[in-house]
Amino acid sequence: MTSSRPRLFSTEAVVLRHSDLGEADRLLWLLTPQRGILRATARGARKPGSKLGGHLDLLCHVRLSMREGRELHSVSQADTVDAFRGVRTDIGRLSRGLYMAEIAQRVSVEDAPAPAVFRLLVNSLGWLAATESPDTLVRWFALRLLTITGFKPELGACAECGDTLEPDDHVFSAERGGLLCPACRSQGADLLHPASLGTIKVLRHLARSDYPEVASLKIGGEERRQIERILRAHTNAVIDRGVRSAAFLDEIRDWPDVGPVPGGLRSES
Numbered sequence: 001m002t003s004s005r006p007r008l009f010s011t012e013a014v015v016l017r018h019s020d021l022g023e024a025d026r027l028l029w030l031l032t033p034q035r036g037i038l039r040a041t042a043r044g045a046r047k048p049g050s051k052l053g054g055h056l057d058l059l060c061h062v063r064l065s066m067r068e069g070r071e072l073h074s075v076s077q078a079d080t081v082d083a084f085r086g087v088r089t090d091i092g093r094l095s096r097g098l099y100m101a102e103i104a105q106r107v108s109v110e111d112a113p114a115p116a117v118f119r120l121l122v123n124s125l126g127w128l129a130a131t132e133s134p135d136t137l138v139r140w141f142a143l144r145l146l147t148i149t150g151f152k153p154e155l156g157a158c159a160e161c162g163d164t165l166e167p168d169d170h171v172f173s174a175e176r177g178g179l180l181c182p183a184c185r186s187q188g189a190d191l192l193h194p195a196s197l198g199t200i201k202v203l204r205h206l207a208r209s210d211y212p213e214v215a216s217l218k219i220g221g222e223e224r225r226q227i228e229r230i231l232r233a234h235t236n237a238v239i240d241r242g243v244r245s246a247a248f249l250d251e252i253r254d255w256p257d258v259g260p261v262p263g264g265l266r267s268e269s
């Protein structure tokens with residue numbers, strides 16, 4: 001690859017992860033609207049009084065000026081849009097925010113537009129700072145994230161044969177991607193999670209509603225446990241498949257004749 005002049009671009013971003021790099025630098029994993037996941041360095045960000053460091057904490061929504069790099073970009077300027085202090089000063093909310101950031105990262109691809117995922121994460125961190133039902137928010141977030149990335153679990157009909165499900169208790173298979181009818185549940189050796197009629201109703205309600213509509217939803221203990229197991233199993237199954245597709249994309253990118261991803265260099269104003 002021939003060297004070219006470093007390009008500057010600006011973008012909004014959420015800091016998903018960071019780690020120390022060298023003496024005083026920081027390595028960042030960012031979620032951006034136009035380019036999905038980006039990795040970047042922030043030089044000197046760990047020095048006391050650094051202009052960058054104060055803006056680049058975990059889960060902060062920031063506006064960045066960046067210098068384009070081949071694999072790693074570098075942050076030249078950072079301004080805070082929202083630090084979500086209500087999330088970062090409460091360990092319970094912080095751990096839920098980090099879980100949301102992690103699954104958003106795992107279902108997103110590097111350098112591919114992800115405006116809906118970005119907006120979902122920013123809105124959800126805003127709600128997380130103040131909501132009285134953070135667990136419902138995490139479940140709603142996981143369901144919405146999987147839906148907008150094309151991995152929505154099948155909740156309306158049997159995931160295997162497509163038959164309408166009678167209003168009754170059923171089972172959920174993460175491997176087959178949704179609820180199963182009584183005839184299909186016995187075919188296969190996959191792990192089946194119980195889904196009571198009440199659980200199915202709540203899942204469908206979460207799937208079709210925006211968060212403010214479900215924030216005060218009362219969910220019974222047994223339904224809560226079933227929904228938690230079902231969404232975790234489905235999320236993990238999607239992530240396992242997603243890791244393979246991300247590795248495949250990396251492989252394509254390494255082929256010598258493939259140029260930059262179209263639209264990947266657009267800066268956002």
Ligand SMILES: [Zn+2]
Binds near residue numbers: 158160181183
């Ligand atoms: Zn079926």
